[in-house]
Amino acid sequence: MDTEAVRSFVRAAELGQLQRAADELGVTQQAVSKRIASLERELDVRLFTRTARGVELTLDGQAFLPHARNIIAGVDRAITAIKPGSRALRIDVLGLRSAQAVVLHDYWRSHPEIDLDVVTLRVNDPRVAVAAVQAGDVDASFRSVTDPATLPRDVQMIHAFDSPLELLVGPRHPLASARTLTPSQLRRHRIWVPGIAPRSEWAEFYDQLATDFDLRIDAAGPNFGNEVLLDILADSADVATLVGSRDRYVWPANHDLRRIPIVNPTLAYPLSLILRRENPHPGLRAITDHLGRLSPPPTPTWRPSWATTPRHSGEDLDRTRR
Amino acid sequence: MDTEAVRSFVRAAELGQLQRAADELGVTQQAVSKRIASLERELDVRLFTRTARGVELTLDGQAFLPHARNIIAGVDRAITAIKPGSRALRIDVLGLRSAQAVVLHDYWRSHPEIDLDVVTLRVNDPRVAVAAVQAGDVDASFRSVTDPATLPRDVQMIHAFDSPLELLVGPRHPLASARTLTPSQLRRHRIWVPGIAPRSEWAEFYDQLATDFDLRIDAAGPNFGNEVLLDILADSADVATLVGSRDRYVWPANHDLRRIPIVNPTLAYPLSLILRRENPHPGLRAITDHLGRLSPPPTPTWRPSWATTPRHSGEDLDRTRR
DNA sequence: GCGAGTCACAACCATCGGTTGTGTGTGCTT
DNA sequence: AAGCACACACAACCGATGGTTGTGACTCGC
DSSP, rough: OOOHHHHHHHHHHHHHHHHHHOOOOOOOOEEEEEHHHHHHHHHTTTOEETTTTEEEEEEHHHHHHHHHHHHHHHHHHHHHHSTSOOOOEEOOOTHHHHHHHHHHHHHHHHHTTTTTOOOOOOOHHHHHHHHHHHHSSSSEEEEOOOOOOSSSEEEEEEEEEEEEEEEEOTTSSSSTTTTOGGGGGGGGSSOOOTTTTTHHHHHHHHHHHHHHHEEEEEOSOOOOOOHHHHHHHHSSSSSSEETTTTTTTTGGGTTTOOEEOOOOOOEEEEEEEEEESSSSOTTHHHHHHHHSSSOOOOOSSEOGGGSOOOTTOBBBBHHTOO | OBBBHHHHHHHHHHOOOOHHHHHHHOOHHHHHHHHHHHHHHTTOOOOEEEEEEEEEEEEHHHHHHHHHHHOOOOOOEEEEEETTTTTOOOOOOOOOTSSSHHHHHHHHOOOOOSSSSEOOOSSOOHHHHHHHHHHHSSSSOOOOEEEEGGGTTEEEEEEEEEEEEEEEOOHHHHHHHOOOOGGGGGTSSEEEEEOOOOTTTTHHHHHHHHHHHOOOOOOOOOOOHHHHHHHHHHHHHHEEEETTOOOEEEOHHHHHOOEEOSSSEEEEEEEEEEEEEESOOHHHHHHHHHHHSOOOOOOSOOGGGGOOOOOOOTOOOHTTTT
């Protein structure tokens, strides 16, 4: 099915004449006639009754019209979403269920008129994400580089929002019935965080966390998938893990798991946003404003050393660090 | 844009290989390659990165994929809606804001999975609707023929549901502040019902109504449109009209008009459904069941002479009348 | 009856979209 | 390291498609 034929059908139905639709579409009346005829042949129904003054929709045509409008709208949305130059705001997240994606989804639900595409670069190296931002392939990326000095001059990294950690445990775990926990209560309990790449920012984060609160955090080993992790947690009386409060990687209810907020201090992972310094996508401003309006984590708050001073969205990390 | 190309893109993205997508679609690998290439040319972006083991989505491809799926779904829905043989349930109503359409809309909202098309035959003659039902052009029609004996043998008319009347008046009308009214209270008030075709079922209905309750019903004259009617009602201290309680032709609030239910007895217009006697559309059964479950009008109820005995959905009017 | 409008059909032609055959690059195996 | 298996791209070819211009059939209004 040719979407140009569908478009012609819609305009012809609205204008009541093939001739006028043809004028508007910049083709001859005969071309529109053939397009409609080919649509009718493909669908095996009559869409119009031809009269001396134009065309009138048949019942089948009436039934087809809203579907045709829907198809055209879908095509137009698709084109505006990816046509270079005028494409939708495109933001890279680590995963579609990460806290960043959840926050973006919330934003989109309250502002459905903005064209937002949430994509995932299929790489772990943040330098690739930086290159993608620099090249304009994505408009922003929720990633962090450990040393902002390595960023190209036309790319900046700003603080996005803080993601407070929660303990995820199974029903048999000794801490399972707590309403909240303090970091010191986690001492001597085994915390397993699989799938952390060595020397990554997350590895550094958990390293500092373990040191500052004397915790047993096992951040080594491969990740065999969330299902495996959940199964282990559900059965275990001594293994727990840490998740961001907004992350939706896991559905604790399915495995009778509990999410327990950690407070006094709240453990906050600072999420960053990488974007171009010059001429960023106009829609980005609304996103960064939204991030700035997110409710901050409860105080007191612990943060890793590279983010010891609270930061606000829009502030330039690179500049504030020296 | 060719929707077959879009379909190929979706399958290739899902399968990760042009070759397998080609096998599935019954064309050669080269054809799929060309389709993708032409899509890429049209959109002016790269959709896949080609590797030795297949294809991988680029960022643009990732952004396009959900849109492509949406387009394909729209096309498929359009086809199932009108392809002869397997098309959606199609029901003719007098107007998209009539009580019948409102009832169908309610049904569809609670059963969004059924494919339902509500259309309007652009004719007033119920015999045309009967012919459309007989020919299978529509599966059912919310119209009435005054003499069921004239129906073709393979077409039947059943009672659909009763539509209770309400008085629609402007703020200056003497009855404007009533919560409910009885028919006798309408006596001596002028009731204007424009746009009723002479000798139609509605004309007969109002005729009987006027006779039985000694009312002044002016059912003559052309209808200049709802806006005109509403304007007149809003300004007038002595003109009122009657509307079905489920009709949504008018929004009284916009003109500060009041809808006042009429009770003791409730004035019920019996709506009929014309459908084929043999092999009706399988989805029709659910509709007639739904109609049968609608709450009946309050008792006591007045009905025109041709419907003096209460009827239930599914009953065969033709058979019960002799 | 005729002119002005509509849509459809015919003839023509460039382009497109499919085929088969072949080339190129990559990764795994021997 | 060589060779094979596999996947995608390119080339050549060809019928079908979709556009054009020209014309015909039909209806409506004057």
